[in-house]
Amino acid sequence: MTTTVPYHDWENRYQDWTEQVLDAVRAVADSDEFILKSRVAALEAQVAERTGAKHAIAVANATGGLTVLLAALGLGEGDEVVTPAFSFISTASTVALRGAKPVFADVDHDTACLDLAAARAAMTSRTKALLPAYLFSTHPDMTGLAALAQERGVALIEDSAVALGATVDGRPAGRFGTAGVFSFFPAKPIGGAGDAGMVVTDDDELAREVRMLRNHGQDLGVRFLHHKVGYNCRMDEISAAFLLHRLPRLDEFLGARRRIAEEYQERLAPLAPELLTPPDGYDHRAVYTYVVRARRRDALRAHLAAEGIEAVVYYPRPLHLQPAFAYLGHAKGDFPVAERLAEEALALPLHPDMRPGDVARVAAAIERFYRGAGR
């Protein structure tokens, strides 16, 4: 069966994409600036302005950004970080790589994000930070988590990798606590031409540490004097040059994604309870992926594939049941909502260049599965 609605349509994605990538390469090739130079600084300034952060620090990717940030906060052995049992692995692996302990807490079934009450219950005297993640098109109760972090005197680090441009309760994603991190992975709403990321914070000292730690512990401009044992987590100028083309259009990209999500929402809402859509209210959210909770998810996915529609499972296994975290000693049943989501979650095709009628085609195929021949 040929694919009629691809999950990503890279081939037809953004008509100006190729020209802008070539433009970025040419601009850098004609200069002697390759890494952490003027284009990176310009991108940092634009992200700082967009988010209202005092500091934006460009990094090689969001995972690296989280790692550097945790190092800058001095987190390590003996420390605990409360983090969701259902997320992309970076939210927890970065904690583990620092020698600290990721303490999983269950997530909310509607948002798939860290549950506030569960986060509170998971805190101990060793908790040094809360590390929630924005997922798909949703977000945790950031206002509640910020209040909890403040009440308990711990850091709040936002894995807002997927959420640049979103606001929650009127505040930009990434701006609720100590620091936030964004990803420019190509599939993200503001995707780069490769890996790239950004850390944002208002804290001068933390920003200085992050700047050093992303660059081998050196102060910018002073080579081979290493104040700290750091990382190589730098953004290159080609990435920054391309992202300088994209960033001014963030609202346009987010708007196109929101409209697709809203159309899915309208068409799929009647299929409850077999299929549950994400929470309503897209006005201020950044839609990275459109993830529904589906009964008989794997059969639905196979049915869609048979109709030429690509759907993807985000995420098939919760973090506490990943082999990488077996050493933490968790068992099935520890985080029931995360486990349920791993069985139900299905991401439908969503990208700004979907053709008219694509969403209707996907929705009709899903309806046939639950109401018609696929039953």
Ligand SMILES: Cc1ncc(COP(=O)(O)O)c(C=O)c1O
């Ligand atoms: C929730 C979340 N956190 C972190 C990351 C990591 O971002 P990067 O690929 O830039 O390291 C991703 C990327 O998929 C993500 O979805």
